[in-house]
Amino acid sequence: MIRWRAHLALGSMVLxxxxxxxxxxxxxxxxxADANDALxxxxxxxxxxxxxxxxxxxxxxxxxxxxxxxxxxxxxxEVESLRxxxxxxxxxxxxxxxxxxxxxxxxxFPARMEDELERIWISLTLKGGLDQVRAxxxxxxxxxxxxxxxxxxxxxDNRRLRGRSGQDxxxxxxxxxxxxxx
Numbered sequence: 625m626i627r628w629r630a631h632l633a634l635g636s637m638v639l640x641x642x643x644x645x646x647x648x649x650x651x652x653x654x655x656x657a658d659a660n661d662a663l664x665x666x667x668x669x670x671x672x673x674x675x676x677x678x679x680x681x682x683x684x685x686x687x688x689x690x691x692x693x694x695x696x697x698x699x700x701x702e703v704e705s706l707r708x709x710x711x712x713x714x715x716x717x718x719x720x721x722x723x724x725x726x727x728x729x730x731x732x733f734p735a736r737m738e739d740e741l742e743r744i745w746i747s748l749t750l751k752g753g754l755d756q757v758r759a760x761x762x763x764x765x766x767x768x769x770x771x772x773x774x775x776x777x778x779x780x781d782n783r784r785l786r787g788r789s790g791q792d793x794x795x796x797x798x799x800x801x802x803x804x805x806x
Contacts, residue, residue, distance in 0.1 A: 694804065695768070695769065696768050696769060696770065697769055697770050697802065698741055698769050698801070698802040698803055698804050699744065699769050699801055699802065699803035699804065700803075700804055701803070701804040701805060701806050703803065705735045705742060705744060705803060708735075708744045708801065708803050709732040709733075709735065709744050709745075709746065710732065712732075712744055712745075712746055712771075712799070712800075712801055713730055713732050713746050715767060716730065716746060716748055716764070716771075716799060717730060717748075719760055719763040719764060719767070720748065720750050720760050722763070723752075723756045723757075723759040723760035723763060724752055724753070724756040724759070725750040725751065725752035725756045725757065725760055725795075726750065726751045726752055727748065727749075727750055728749040728750065728751055728794070729747075729748070729749040730746060730747065730748045730749070731746060731747045732746050733745050733746060733747070735803070737805070738802075740805075741802040741803065741804065741805070742802065742803040742804075742805045743800050743801075743802055743803075744800060744801050744802070744803050745774065745798055745799065745800035745801075746798070746799060746800070747796070747797070747798045748795075748796070748797055748798075748799070749794065749795070749796050750794070750795040750796075750797075751781055751792070751793070751794050751795070752792065752793070752795075753791045753792055753793070754778075754791050754793060755791070757778065757793060757795055761773070764799065769801050769802070770801070770802075771799050771800070771801055772799065772800050772801070772802075773797060773798070773799050774797075774798040774799065774800055775796070775797060775798040776795070776796075776797045777795070777796040777797070778793050778794075778795050779793060779794050779795075779796075780792070780793055780794075781793055781794045
């Protein structure tokens, strides 16, 4: 009977040691599987970052090209909104006067967001001949960043019709430019 107890004690100890060993192996396997999953999740990110690092020069060249193209269409973000409005008003007045038009009034309106760009806009009231208006509109079309005419009203200038050809008009227009916000 004592032998039987010795065998039972020895078997119990072997079983306890085996269970401890299995739990250690299970914990190690779980750690290995977690590390393998983390590595699997990191591999695509690392590959993407490595691809970006290899493509850095090409990406910088593409960014410079995009910024160049946007500069034709919109005022850069370095120019403040108020300054952009004043510049647009000054350029429009200079273009009108160089075309031979008289600037009766001009007003800068607050900038407003449209999609991802800020619209800088002004209104002008001009007086002069139709040929001068045509020259002014052509001058606006040549400006960069591009100037958009939002509203244009041309009416005969009745005060100037007396003794004139009838080509004198009063022009009311709203023009705008887009600006890249910060």
